[in-house]
Amino acid sequence: MLPRVVLWSIHLKLFPSASVIIDEVIALRISRDAVLWLCLCVILGTSIYKSYFETVSSQQVMTAPMPEDFAFSLSYGVDAKNTLNTFNQSYTKDMVTEPPLTVPFTLSKEEMQSIYKEMAKINLFHDKVWDLKPWLKPCMKVPFHTYSLKVQANGKVWLLHWDDENCKLTEDQQALNSLVEYIRGVLEKNDQYRRLPAPKGGYAHSAKKSRNIGS
Numbered sequence: 001m002l003p004r005v006v007l008w009s010i011h012l013k014l015f016p017s018a019s020v021i022i023d024e025v026i027a028l029r030i031s032r033d034a035v036l037w038l039c040l041c042v043i044l045g046t047s048i049y050k051s052y053f054e055t056v057s058s059q060q061v062m063t064a065p066m067p068e069d070f071a072f073s074l075s076y077g078v079d080a081k082n083t084l085n086t087f088n089q090s091y092t093k094d095m096v097t098e099p100p101l102t103v104p105f106t107l108s109k110e111e112m113q114s115i116y117k118e119m120a121k122i123n124l125f126h127d128k129v130w131d132l133k134p135w136l137k138p139c140m141k142v143p144f145h146t147y148s149l150k151v152q153a154n155g156k157v158w159l160l161h162w163d164d165e166n167c168k169l170t171e172d173q174q175a176l177n178s179l180v181e182y183i184r185g186v187l188e189k190n191d192q193y194r195r196l197p198a199p200k201g202g203y204a205h206s207a208k209k210s211r212n213i214g215s
Helices: 004-014 016-063 109-121 171-188
Strands: 071-076 082-085 090-093 101-104 139-142 146-153 156-163 206-209
Touching: 071 171, 109 171, 146 171, 156 171
Parallel strands: none
Antiparallel strands: 071 082, 071 146, 082 090, 090 101, 139 206, 146 156
């Protein structure tokens, strides 16, 4: 019996078209792999460039002076009943068992600048798509907090709405919640806020497991 290599050589001589087909298949395979590698390189390069661009842009925003038209309105808490509004210089406090209390409220320039920098840290001033709807629902909080944020700077306006009903939050939700906590920290150090009456009553919080995982 002839060796396989000899048989394969005889086959190619008898059927030269088979050699052409094999060469084309190999070339096609190489071309397909090259395209896949090229696509992968483009995706990785785009991701790296985007991350670098956002980092550099964020640093530029943080070091740049606060825009003259910078203002924001933040509503938060159960049913978003607390609202800090720097557009009309007011603050509304949730009094729980009584109607909300609205009073004149002004943040200092230093407080506004610090909040502006915190917003820049999470790239709020970029035209990004925010992931504010978790697909996984391991459990739900009762009651939950609702948030609404309106920001104006350099002639642009950003509007964001989210909640923390889901026990598992997205990275964007966590970043925004950290921003809210920072703003609340600034508020709680403000003498105007400290003079406000304490609410009567409170909310009982609990968490229940969701039966519709991923719905």
